[in-house]
Amino acid sequence: MSIMQVEVVSNEQSIYEGEASFAVIPTVNGELGIYPRHEPVMSLVRPGVLRLTVPNEKEEVLVAVAGGVLEVRPHKITVLADVAVRSSEMDEARAAEAKKAAEENLAKAQDSQSRAKAQAALEAAIAQLKTLDYIRTHKR
Structure with missing residues (x-):
């Protein structure tokens, strides 16, 4: 089985650093499925569920992401x-x-800075809710 290194980092901390045999990333152009040795890609990430298939693990690693940047290299x-x-850190x-x-x-925002801050918070909450919904609908 071929593997690749995956690093998911937020503004505050490292969320995941390890191996994966497959990844699904929500991008502005739709979900992008990535196997090892994928062609290089740069893309903007949209709010949603990032899914990682980790070797020798039964369950996928799930991360709620709210925007950002994706860089794919072959490994x-x-x-x-x-x-x-x-x-594992989410609460519905x-x-x-x-x-x-x-x-x-967002409805009360008076200027662009407060609007942007509220929009970012909204996207983070939506990403978490999407992830929790994914868990609920895909549990066996």
Whole structure:
């Protein structure tokens, strides 16, 4: 089995660093499936679920990402995410509340800076909710 190195980093911390045999990344042009030895690609990441198939692991590694940049090289994937959270650290009630608060802040935003901050918070909450929904619909 062929493998590649994967690094997912948020503005705050390293979220995942290790091997994968397959990755699915949400990009602005749709989901991109990546196997080892993929052609080099650069893309913007959109909010959604980043999925990693890790050798010798039964469950996929799931990460909610809210924007960022993807770089694919033949044996390494790097995702520099604006916000990223592993599925094991998510809470649906907290994510739903964060989404509601972000929507309220976006509606009340008076300037471009507060609008951008609220939009980023909204995208992070939506990414977490999408990841939790993926987990719910794909559990066996």
